[in-house]
Every structure is written in structure tokens, then in C-alpha cells.
Amino acid sequence: MGWLEKMCRQLGYNEIKIRDLSKDLACFGIWGPNARKILSKLTDTDLSNEAFTFMSSKILKIADIDVRATRITYVGELGWELYISRADALQVWSELIAAGEEFGLRPCGYRAIESLRLEKGYRAWAGEINSETNPYEAGLSFAVSLKKENFVGRATLLNANENLTRKLTALTLENIKDVPMGNEPILINNRVIGRVKSAGQGYTINKAIAYAYLPVENTKIGTKVDIEMFGIIKTATVQEEPLLDPQGLRIKS
Numbered sequence: 001m002g003w004l005e006k007m008c009r010q011l012g013y014n015e016i017k018i019r020d021l022s023k024d025l026a027c028f029g030i031w032g033p034n035a036r037k038i039l040s041k042l043t044d045t046d047l048s049n050e051a052f053t054f055m056s057s058k059i060l061k062i063a064d065i066d067v068r069a070t071r072i073t074y075v076g077e078l079g080w081e082l083y084i085s086r087a088d089a090l091q092v093w094s095e096l097i098a099a100g101e102e103f104g105l106r107p108c109g110y111r112a113i114e115s116l117r118l119e120k121g122y123r124a125w126a127g128e129i130n131s132e133t134n135p136y137e138a139g140l141s142f143a144v145s146l147k148k149e150n151f152v153g154r155a156t157l158l159n160a161n162e163n164l165t166r167k168l169t170a171l172t173l174e175n176i177k178d179v180p181m182g183n184e185p186i187l188i189n190n191r192v193i194g195r196v197k198s199a200g201q202g203y204t205i206n207k208a209i210a211y212a213y214l215p216v217e218n219t220k221i222g223t224k225v226d227i228e229m230f231g232i233i234k235t236a237t238v239q240e241e242p243l244l245d246p247q248g249l250r251i252k253s
Contacts, residue, residue: 007152026089029113030096031079033253034103039080041099045069054252063095075113076120076245078253111200118209119202121170121242127198128168128211134160137213138168139241166213168197170243171225171236173208176201178234180210180227186236187226193218196227205243210236 001020008016030039036047045060046052057070068083084092097105114124123129123138134157135144144157171186173179180199185192199210210227218225223238245251 024086026084026086026092028082028084028089028093028096029074029079030082030100030105031073031075031077032105033078033250034100034105035077035079038096038100038103038105039069042095043067049252062092065092067092073251074122075116076122076242077116077250115200115203118198118200118211119204119242119244123168124198133168133213136161136164137166164216166194166215167219169194169212169214169219170239170241171210171212171227172202172205172239172243173210173227173234173236175234176203176206176208178229179208180229185228186212186214187228187233188218188223193225202243209243214238 001018004018008014008018040047042062043060045058052058052069052071054071057068060067060069062082065084065088069080070083071080073079082092097107099105117124121139123140129138129140135141136157137160141161146154146157148154179201180196182196182199184196186194186196194212194214196210196212199208202209214225219238221238221240225236225238226233227236228234240246
């Protein structure tokens with residue numbers, strides 16, 4: 001937000017006012033193959049694929065409470081993020097839990113989400129991406145459009161694309177218990193070529209997962225690398241992303 005305010009001042013957009021609503025809202029994610037069935041019990045809004053497409057957002061009613069529903073996912077499953085005023089959050093939560101009981105709905109936490117998002121290859125701020133990385137090396141070029149003649153950062157993006165030296169790479173280890181903690185050195189022929197940025201257990205694919213920035217020449221699918229964990233060398237394999245459901249069938253079901 002500070003950066004947006006700074007840009008407004010520098011560009012002379014004095015008529016624009018920005019307000020942070022984060023503290024006023026709660027957010028629930030309802031994800032899984034039965035997400036549509038559960039949510040349909042609570043609202044009259046048409047949640048079908050045709051009426052509520054992926055990446056779209058609408059205001060709907062749950063228990064006569066306005067809820068901003070956005071069809072998006074951070075776990076690679078069908079579902080919605082629900083934004084509600086803090087004052088109404090507990091009631092909406094209770095409605096969701098009650099409606100989901102027959103479908104086996106269960107609350108889950110950060111580690112469950114982390115495991116699923118690693119399998120799907122979703123990036124995390126301060127995990128794989130930060131202010132020092134660029135979209136091209138992070139595998140996010142699909143989110144960049146250079147069609148506009150000028151915008152903040154355009155020259156930097158062009159340079160990054162033309163001079164790509166490393167890529168964020170998905171690695172798997174066969175033993176699901178061999179999970180790096182983070183920042184472990186990655187080696188080929190005893191030469192350090194990168195360090196682990198994030199890692200976790202992939203319970204769906206039954207393997208340990210790690211992400212690291214590696215030199216472009218070392219990112220060919222199937223390449224074997226060594227990861228040193230607590231003085232012990234473990235072998236990992238460069239994999240094609242995403243590791244799970246590459247066609248996105250679960251998300252768009």
C-alpha cells in the first residue's frame with residue numbers, strides 16, 4: 001500500500017484515495033470437490049461453471065449477510081474465497097460448518113494449504129518471490145503484458161526477459177520425509193548452484209517438494225541435483241510444473 005501511495009504522489013494522481021480495508025474484513029476459503037454443493041445450500045446465487053466462471057467475483061447472500069465470493073484457489077481445488085465483514089464473520093463461519101457437515105467439511109490450517117499450493121506450484125510472497133525477483137525467472141510471465149507503451153517497471157521487465165540467467169525450479173525427493181527446512185545448498189558435481197527457497201511434503205503425490213532458483217542450464221526436466229540437509233546429501237529431481245493436475249481439471253470442475 002505504501003508503494004501505491006508513493007506512485008500516486010510521484011505521478012500526480014492526487015485525486016486517488018487508497019484505504020486499507022484488511023482490518024475490517026475476514027476471509028474464508030472453501031475448497032474441494034464438494035465446495036459448490038456446500039455453498040449452494042447457503043445461497044440462491046447460481047454457482048454453476050457457466051454462471052460463475054473461474055476468476056470471477058460476485059456479491060452473494062449467506063444468512064442475509066453480504067459476502068464477496070471470488071472463484072479462485074490457492075490449493076488447486078474447486079472453490080471460492082469469501083470476504084465478510086468482521087462483525088458477521090462468526091455467523092457465516094457457523095453456517096459453512098453446518099452446511100458442510102454431511103460432506104465431511106473440516107477446517108484446515110497453514111500447513112495443509114502450504115502442502116497443496118506447493119504441489120500446484122502457486123508462488124508465495126517471501127517464499128519464492130520477493131522484491132528482488134522478477135516474473136520471468138519466477139515462472140510468472142503469463143501475468144506480464146508489454147502491450148502498453150509505458151508503465152512503471154517496463155524497462156526493467158524487458159531487461160529481465162532478455163537476460164534470463166536463472167529459473168524457479170520444482171524439485172522432488174522420493175522420500176516424503178526428506179523435507180528441506182529452507183536455504184539448504186543445492187549442488188551438481190559438488191558445486192553449489194542454488195539454495196532451497198521453500199519446501200514441504202506433497203501428500204497427494206507422496207513426495208517431498210522443494211523450490212529453488214537454478215541456473216537456466218540446470219533446469220532441464222529430469223536433471224538430478226544434490227541437496228545437503230544437516231550434512232547429509234539427498235538426491236532431488238527437476239520436475240515439470242505443476243506437479244499435480246496440470247490441465248486444471250479440479251479447479252474448473
